[in-house]
Amino acid sequence: MHFLTLDELSIDDIYEVLHQAEALKKHKPLPRPDLYAVNLFFENSTRTKCSFEMAQRKLGMNVLSFDAGTASISKGESLYDTVKTLEAIGVDVAVIRHSEERYFDALKDKVSTSLINGGDGMGHHPSQCMLDLLTIYQEFGGFKGLNVTIAGDIRHSRVARSNTYALKRLGANVSFSGPVAWRDPEMEEISFIEMDQAVQESDVVMLLRVQHERHAFGENFTKEAYHNQYGLTVEREKKMKKNSIIMHPAPVNRGVEIADVLVECDRSRIFKQMKNGVITRMAMLQYVLAKREETKHELIN
Numbered sequence: 001m002h003f004l005t006l007d008e009l010s011i012d013d014i015y016e017v018l019h020q021a022e023a024l025k026k027h028k029p030l031p032r033p034d035l036y037a038v039n040l041f042f043e044n045s046t047r048t049k050c051s052f053e054m055a056q057r058k059l060g061m062n063v064l065s066f067d068a069g070t071a072s073i074s075k076g077e078s079l080y081d082t083v084k085t086l087e088a089i090g091v092d093v094a095v096i097r098h099s100e101e102r103y104f105d106a107l108k109d110k111v112s113t114s115l116i117n118g119g120d121g122m123g124h125h126p127s128q129c130m131l132d133l134l135t136i137y138q139e140f141g142g143f144k145g146l147n148v149t150i151a152g153d154i155r156h157s158r159v160a161r162s163n164t165y166a167l168k169r170l171g172a173n174v175s176f177s178g179p180v181a182w183r184d185p186e187m188e189e190i191s192f193i194e195m196d197q198a199v200q201e202s203d204v205v206m207l208l209r210v211q212h213e214r215h216a217f218g219e220n221f222t223k224e225a226y227h228n229q230y231g232l233t234v235e236r237e238k239k240m241k242k243n244s245i246i247m248h249p250a251p252v253n254r255g256v257e258i259a260d261v262l263v264e265c266d267r268s269r270i271f272k273q274m275k276n277g278v279i280t281r282m283a284m285l286q287y288v289l290a291k292r293e294e295t296k297h298e299l300i301n
């Protein structure tokens with residue numbers, strides 16, 4: 001049993017994980033020292049990697065250290081052989097972040113280690129999506145009819161893709177905002193609005209980092225020009241709806257997608273999102289481990 005994209009989860013499964021994350025705020029789970037986890041990050045990460053490790057430790061699991069820079073992948077070993085090695089030595093859960101979209105398709109039916117996708121190139125980012133859903137759920141108590149604008153580098157963002165599909169399934173109205181050059185032809189059906197309109201209509205303004213590593217930003221805009229035309233400026237924030245919130249998966253380019261002073265303003269849920277990242281990932285790990293144990297039980301009987 002793996003956790004690769006949100007498409008594999010039913011709406012009930014999504015709510016189950018959200019409710020479990022909330023429950024973890026009150027009840028400490030029984031430690032699981034019998035379980036072994038490893039985090040394989042082949043793309044940079046601070047939040048996702050550290051909060052998965054925090055989640056694993058809070059669940060009382062053992063966490064193996066793995067450094068992509070010194071692992072045998074840099075001697076030319078494939079991802080498949082790396083994961084098979086970890087399976088052979090007894091790893092129960094591997095969280096993987098890799099630049100190749102859907103890297104997990106080549107692994108998912110061939111390993112008994114449970115895989116959790118920590119981000120696949122421009123593809124999916126299920127744990128960010130789940131923690132974003134939890135943050136919205138805590139704020140508004142549901143998703144139906146909420147206006148969510150996802151703004152910025154849509155085309156190169158796995159966060160945009162995961163959140164758009166999940167929020168739509170849950171009944172939210174999703175719009176995009178940002179430069180025409182970064183629209184995604186695969187998500188043409190989503191309406192595009194200017195940032196000035198987005199701030200007035202949205203319950204959630206979700207900003208995205210400009211994905212410098214996936215394209216050359218400087219060719220299209222200067223940072224100031226981007227901020228003024230597409231960013232959340234101090235003036236625009238003043239026009240936001242009462243009780244509306246600002247989100248951003250981070251890392252933030254302060255002064256580009258969002259004005260520096262707004263990162264920690266009253267409406268901002270940016271650090272709340274990070275905090276929610278730990279309980280969400282604990283709930284995701286528990287969900288995967290429970291399904292894994294169910295499957296083992298079925299095989300025995």
Ligand code: NCD
Pocket residue numbers: 047048119125128158159208209210249250251
């Ligand atoms: C996001 C990612 O890696 O896709 N960051 C994260 O996991 N918090 C967003 C980004 O890098 O812009």
